[in-house]
Amino acid sequence: MVDFTDIAIGGESFELQLEEIRVAPDSILVGKTLIAAGIRREWGVMIIAIKKHSGQMLFNPPSDTAFAAEDILITLGEQPATQRLERVAAGGTVHV
Numbered sequence: 462m463v464d465f466t467d468i469a470i471g472g473e474s475f476e477l478q479l480e481e482i483r484v485a486p487d488s489i490l491v492g493k494t495l496i497a498a499g500i501r502r503e504w505g506v507m508i509i510a511i512k513k514h515s516g517q518m519l520f521n522p523p524s525d526t527a528f529a530a531e532d533i534l535i536t537l538g539e540q541p542a543t544q545r546l547e548r549v550a551a552g553g554t555v556h557v
Contacts, residue, residue: 462506471542479509479535480543486530487552506538 478535484490490498511519514531528534534550535544548554 476539477537478540478543479537480547482534482536482543482547482550484528484530484532484534485552488528488530488550490528490545490550494525494526494527497524498528499536500546503541504538504545506542507537508534509537510535 474543488521495501495508500508508522509520511521511522511526511528512533512535519526536546538546
């Protein structure tokens with residue numbers, strides 16, 4: 462049996478974390494789509510799902526899904542990258 466994580470990371474050692482990150486009303490993410498935000502491309506963080514403020518859960522959201530205030534992002538990535546995303550989602554700025 463082949464382990465998914467071995468295939469996904471090519472046998473390299475990564476410390477991946479599953480996180481829930483809240484989008485603050487003053488975050489620069491509000492109104493941006495997944496593709497426009499460039500989260501996967503720029504930081505290597507995957508958005509696994511988005512829990513909308515209404516309670517609706519979007520699993521594997523399409524790239525044209527827009528972030529809204531109070532969304533909860535279910536993410537997978539390395540800790541430094543998820544921490545940067547958490548700062549941006551909280552309304553802070555990002556320092557690469």
